[in-house]
Amino acid sequence: MYGNLIDALPAVLSLGNLAAVVIGVIAGICVGALPGLSATMAISVLIPFTFGMDPLVALGMMAGIYNGAMYGGSIPAVLLRIPGTPAAVATSFDGYPMAQQGRGGYALQVAVVSSAIGGIVSALVLMLLAPPLAKVTLLFGPTEIFWVAVFGMSAIVFLLGGDVLKGLISAAFGVFVSLVGADTITGAERYTFGHLELLDGINIVVLLVGLYALPPAIGLLEEVRDFDTQNTGRLNTISIWKAMPGMLKYWKTWVRSSVIGVFVGILPGAGGSMAAFLSYNEARRASKNPEEWGKGEPEGVAASETSNNADTAAALIPALTLGIPGTAVAAVMLGGLLIHGLQPGPMLFRDNPGIVFGFMWQFLFAAVLLIFLGGALATNSFAQVLRLPRPLLGAIIIALVFIGVYSINGRMFDVYLMLGFGLIGYFMDKLKFPLPPVVLGLILGGFAEQNLRLALRIGGGDWSILAASPTAKILIAMILLVVLAPLFSRWLRARKTHRANA
């Protein structure tokens, strides 16, 4: 197998194939950075053209787009608090405060270096450990996935923000949105009001753009044109090569978040946004100064960006070995493989090693290229965007999100839906309801519900199935540990102070 890996290298290093990866990364950073446009969309657009292409050229572009977009999403998340992709929501928690403090350039540098590290780890894992990790994927049936979702929900506690009641209302709203559509277990239609367009549920991009991109864009329009664009456009950065040594102190976060990202990647059906939320929360939990998080802690940016890129190549492990399109992007990529007669599954590695292993190399190159293309070129040019007059910037964003949302399914219905969410988001913003719980509620609520009901259905309605497998028992123990440990340590501390006082 490792021999195949080396054999695949020369083809990947040919000029055309390398150029494909470079173009892919640049295109990916751009679509990721533009709110409303996503990697899924960019790769879908590419699909018809891949017929005439050499498989490795097509796949190289896809690998580049996927990696580039995962980083690109952090650019508007940091600079404008508008996550370019769902996976960049957690990046905005600390990235935007940093930008407000004039450290936006550093935030982007942390983001690009962390993204590259996550991507490199992920690609290496895909190259070296795909078959054994596919076996891990198989351990996760509906029961186990349900517990992972519950684990993820423990992150909600932090995301609730200052006002717990408002936070819970936000989370409940997210879960409510996840209910819309045909019930996958019984087929019953929930809150569809007879609209076929709602039968498949609400696409997360529609919600995300409505809540996150529209209100700030309207805010930009409301701003008086300020003439002090000379200073706001400066990110006050030093060269990325000089900044990198200072980032080495995040190594623990890089390691932890890479592991989390890879783990979420191999789970069937979970995606980069779940990886980012989980790893942000774990990093905060491990931090010595958790109270600084959410106020501009670079480590938060590192945690989120490492793991959403660590999810990319890892998500291809179940996709290539088991044919599971875990994420929308992976689904489109599988289509790209299918066009070239490459059937995903265990045989793929045996029948087409040149292409499969070449594809893996391309993921590695794409991740490395991120530092050069993302760090050196893209970050600086996108920062210029901030020098645009604010109303113009707002208008551009609104035009982009219309195009992006329309193109998901090619229909106006989603655009109207997005405008509705925009209205809700505008008032949530004014009334200080936190937005992250909505996103988490939508992602994890639907995930938890569907898997819980599948598990119970498999168990014939017997709840004991939820703790039947060893994997499930381990997950339950982990959840208990995570929930109870802070309570226990607080109790210990209280006892100590009590003794000291006595």
Added chain:
Amino acid sequence: MLKTLDAVRDVSTQATRALAAIALSTLALAASSLPAFAAYPDKPIEVVVGYSAGGGTDVLARVVGKYLERELGEDASVVVKNQPGAGGQIGFTRVATAKADGYTLGTFNLPAAMAMTYDRKAAYDVDSFDYLANVVHDPNTLVVSKQSPYHTLDDLIEAARAEPGSLSAALSALGGNDHFSALLLAAATDTQFNLIPFNGASMARTALLGGHVAVGTMALSQTIGFDDELRVLAVLDDKRSPFAPDVPTAKEQGYAIEMGSYRGFVAPKGLPNEVKTRLRAAFAALADNTALRDELAAQGNALDIRVGDDYRALAKSQSETAKALWQQHPWK
């Protein structure tokens, strides 16, 4: 040697093509007095696909579209338009209600498209289309994991009878061929299964591989490439599949169950006769196209061209099957 034979064949097909082209252009000249048909197709033909770009049906539409362009002549252009949503229903509806001028066609999935006319409100029915041609047929299977204690169909049925409803059967969704296969199996063997509708065929297959469910009814194409992981107990077709010649049919094992997915192309009802004939002839010509056959086979799809009235008859019978199953076992 083989190469030369191929070359000879290529030359001869080219010759036939050239002759056909001359014949066609003469025909076109003769027909140019008829304005409606004058130069069909004189603009791009749109094929509506009710699923996202990159999905199985989408890839099929794009591959077939490529060959269809060649059959329809030099300037023909076939453009795929994705209209995903509601399990394909949005796309089917769009085709049914489009202008019947031959410039809007659509992919059509049986029996799913017909099941939707019973289990929910639909703006079309089996008579809303002009049937062009079915292109691929993918029979369902009864399949277990290689680790499963069941080695034959009889083992499975025996276990199901011993404790009715205890065996869980993974489906890709409700109201599709996977679901119907399980219902037909239960009826034919007088047993019950605990039906588990997953979110798509690959999730169902993964649950089967991981041992979280006992049996699956997925389509044969979904089992290809998993030879070391899955054991296919029966193919639900009247004959063995060329993709799995060693796997017996359910019929051979004494249970007359046939179910599978059919994917083809339809147009809105009321196409001009000339256009309809032209399109059907183009599809009929694809039946002998070995390049298409090979390309589809590489994607796990078996070419099964059924043109015009044969296709309509297939849709009618699939519709009746779906209706009967819906009436006996309403799933929602």
